Amino acid sequence: MRWLRAIAFNVYYWSLTISAALACTVLLILPLRDPLRFIMLHWARAVVWGMRAFGGMQIDVRGREHLPAKGPALIASKHQSECDGILLAALVKDIAFVAMKELFSWPLIGPILYRLQMVRVDTCGGERERRNLAHFCRRAFDNGRIIAIYPEGHLMPIGQKERYRTGIYYLSRDLNLPVTPVALSVGLLWSRWQFWKRPGRAAIQFLPPIPPSPDKDAFMARLEDEIERATAALVAEATGQPVELARYVPRSPPRPPREVAAAPFTTP
Secondary structure, eight states: OHHHHHHHHHHHHHHHHHHHHHHHHHHTTSSOSHHHHHHHHHHHHHHHHHHHHTTOEEEEEEOGGGSOSSSSEEEEEOOOSHHHHHHHHHHSTTOEEEEEGGGGGSTTHHHHHHHTTOEEEOTTOOHHHHHHHHHHHHHHHHTTOEEEEOTTOSOOOTTEEOOOOTHHHHHHHHHTOOEEEEEEOGGGTSOTTOSSOOOEEEEEEEOOOBOOOSOHHHHHHHHHHHHHHHHHHHHHHHHTOOOOOOEEOOOSOOOOSSOOOOOOOOOO
């Protein structure tokens, strides 16, 4: 029965996704972003509906009171699968994702991301990429959008974590915005790049916002601690296992010994 559900959902998901991508590609001839925003929002909501109806995946949304009602605002999320981005897109209108620059070179997807004015970033970081992040996030900030960033910069399996990048700190400091942390257990049902999904129950949880801080180390330690502890608790709740914090598994080059301070986030 589980494999029948998985096949039904995959047929639904890929049919819906390909149709939405083709519709967006046709609409690229228009100089407007609104039609693509409309398709993205309703595609994401349709996927979430299909997860429940076809895949048997029940997703609890917790802490809605902490989700910013409008932008500009910052969200920092754990990243376990493609599913968490879909959930955020379904919950937040006109969300501006910070995405790997490689995605912008993909056929169909890349031009759509450009038109939607998503934020392009190199996960390897560095001073140049901080400036790029500053430029594109300033545009989203000026347009009153909610910016979503994955501080680890990578999809991480359940039970693993990466180094948290400091880009989110500089965004919070220079835009003077609090950061809403997001914890997840959706990777239990929809693992990273996994074709077969699992029916069951998982959760996405919005935590109380963290205010801007002059202390980078304290801010980053608090952000990582709150996301990782809440994620571990959600995973333990869903699996019935003891709470176990994720272990550090590096997926990118080590950080240089001395980090260069980033300039304030202003556009050229």
